[in-house]
Amino acid sequence: MKNRILNKIILLLFLSAYINMYAGEIKGHIETDANKTKYKAYCVVYIEKADGNFKPPAKNPEMNQKSLVFTPRVMPVLVGTTVNFLNNDDVLHNVFSPDACADKFNLGSWKKGEIRSHKFSQTGCRSVILCNVHPEMEAYVVVLQNPYFSSTDKDGNFSIKNVPAGKYTLKVWNEKLKGPAQEITVSGAKVDVVFKLAK
Ligand SMILES: [Cu+2]
Structure with a gap:
């Protein structure tokens, strides 16, 4: 009996080492029509759902x-x-969001150099942030289930590092444009992805 448990533990240790060994990077870029290139800079690429308990930073x-x-937009x-x-x-600014998924927060106004805060507690929320x-x-604040996400740079490039090996649904979000989700497999090497966005 003891041996059996020990074997299981050893197997699990090997398994987690194996998975870590094959953690990888998801990288790629956004493509748009020529008259929509400004949106390349304002995309979020993210894994829809990943296993694990993730703590906010x-x-x-x-x-x-x-x-x-x-900034950032x-x-x-x-x-x-x-x-x-x-x-x-x-x-003075008066920062608020009309979105219910962001509790319709309204932070009021405050002086230069000062900070007010809001906690985003609903996965899937795409909260617009406005000033009265x-x-x-x-x-926009895009609230995600796991930390495997990337904002695009000005040319639409993105990179998500240290993604545990596995099969995932990779999605993209933009305030105006849309692109289809992609099924990807991470297994150590780099995964290259291109998202074509359109209205
Ligand atoms: Cu303002």
């Missing part, structure tokens, strides 16, 4: 307000993450 990610612009976060909204302008004072200000 110890340090809250920050969404800056500078020169009447939210699109922020992917693990569910349970608290986002800090930092006012870097001489004027400046209607042109707009950003």
Whole structure:
């Protein structure tokens, strides 16, 4: 009996080492029509569902307000993450979201150099972030089930590192454009993916 348990433990240890050995990177880029290239920079590529208990980062990610612009415009976060909204302008902003999945939060107004925060607790929420004072200000927080996600760079490139070996559904989110989900298998090597986005 003891031996059997021991064998099981050894098998599990080997299995987890094996899986780690074959963790890989998902990388690729976004393609759009020639008149929609600006959206390449504002995509989130993410694994829809992964096994595991994931903890939000110890340090809250920050969404800056500078020169009447939210930066980053699109922020992917693990569910349970608290986002800090930092006012870097001489004027007051009033940051809020009308979305129920983000508790319709309204942080009020605060001075330059100060921070107010909101915790995003609903997986699947794509919360628009707005300012009551400046209607042109707009950003998005994309709330995800696991930490295997990537924002695209200005050319639409993305990279998700240290993904455990396995089969996954890889998705892309953009405020305006859409692209089909892709079934991928991670097994040590790099997985190259191209998403073609359209309206
Ligand atoms: Cu504002």
